[in-house]
Amino acid sequence: MLDEEVIEMPVLVVYASKHGATQEIAERVAQTMAAAGQQAQARPVTAAGDLTGYDAFVVGSAVYMGHWQKEATEFVRRNRAVLAGHPVWLFSSGPLGTEPVDAQGRDLTVAAEPKELAEFTQAIHPRGHRVFFGVLDPGRLGRRERALRKLPAARAIMPEGDFRDWAQIEAWARGIARDPALGTGGADRIGADS
Numbered sequence: 001m002l003d004e005e006v007i008e009m010p011v012l013v014v015y016a017s018k019h020g021a022t023q024e025i026a027e028r029v030a031q032t033m034a035a036a037g038q039q040a041q042a043r044p045v046t047a048a049g050d051l052t053g054y055d056a057f058v059v060g061s062a063v064y065m066g067h068w069q070k071e072a073t074e075f076v077r078r079n080r081a082v083l084a085g086h087p088v089w090l091f092s093s094g095p096l097g098t099e100p101v102d103a104q105g106r107d108l109t110v111a112a113e114p115k116e117l118a119e120f121t122q123a124i125h126p127r128g129h130r131v132f133f134g135v136l137d138p139g140r141l142g143r144r145e146r147a148l149r150k151l152p153a154a155r156a157i158m159p160e161g162d163f164r165d166w167a168q169i170e171a172w173a174r175g176i177a178r179d180p181a182l183g184t185g186g187a188d189r190i191g192a193d194s
C-alpha cells in the first residue's frame with residue numbers, strides 16, 4: 001500500500017520549564033514543524049518516555065543563573081548515547097528585555113548560552129543551539145526569585161514582560177523541518193504526496 005511507503009520521521013521536542021515560557025516555545029516549535037509536514041510532538045523532559053522510534057530530537061530548557069534546568073541537563077546526560085546517534089537541536093530560553101546587547105555590549109543571546117553547552121556540544125554534537133528571549137512574569141515567581149530580582153544588579157537585566165519573538169521561533173522550527181538530516185521530511189514530502 002502507498003501508505004506504507006511514506007517514511008515517517010517523528011521528532012520529539014522535549015523541554016524543561018519552570019514558569020511556562022519554555023513550554024510554550026517547545027509547543028510552538030512542534031506545532032510549526034507539524035504545519036511544515038514534519039511529524040513532531042512536545043513533552044516535558046520528565047515525561048519523555050521511551051525514545052525508541054523517534055528519528056530526531058529537539059531539547060530545550062529555561063536558563064536560570066547561567067544553567068539549564070537540572071532535569072534537562074540530566075536528560076541529555078542520561079540519554080547521551082541515543083542523542084549522539086540522532087540529529088539533535090538544542091534551544092535555551094533566557095534573556096529578557098528589548099535590547100539585543102547587555103551593558104558591556106555583549107550579544108545577549110551569546111551571554112545567555114548555558115554553562116552546559118560546551119559539554120553538550122562535545123557529548124551529542126547537536127546540529128544547532130539557539131537562545132530565545134524569554135518571559136518574566138512577577139506573579140509567577142517564587143519568594144526567593146522575587147527577592148533576587150530586587151537586587152540592584154538584577155533589576156536592569158530582569159525586566160518584566162514577554163520578550164519571545166514568535167516569528168524567529170517559528171522560522172527556526174521550519175528550518176529544522178526542512179533540514180536534510182530529516183531525510184525527505186517537511187514540505188518536500190507533502191509536495192511529493194500531493
Ligand SMILES: Cc1cc2nc3c(=O)[nH]c(=O)nc-3n(C[C@H](O)[C@H](O)[C@H](O)COP(=O)(O)O)c2cc1C
Nearest residue numbers: 017018019020021022062065066094095112134135
Ligand atoms: C531568578 C531568575 C534567574 C534567571 N537567570 C537567568 C540567566 O542566568 N540567564 C538568562 O538568560 N535568563 C535568566 N532568567 C530569565 C529566565 O530564563 C526567563 O524568564 C525564561 O524565559 C523563563 O522560562 P520558564 O518560564 O520556562 O521557566 C532568570 C529568571 C529568574 C526569575
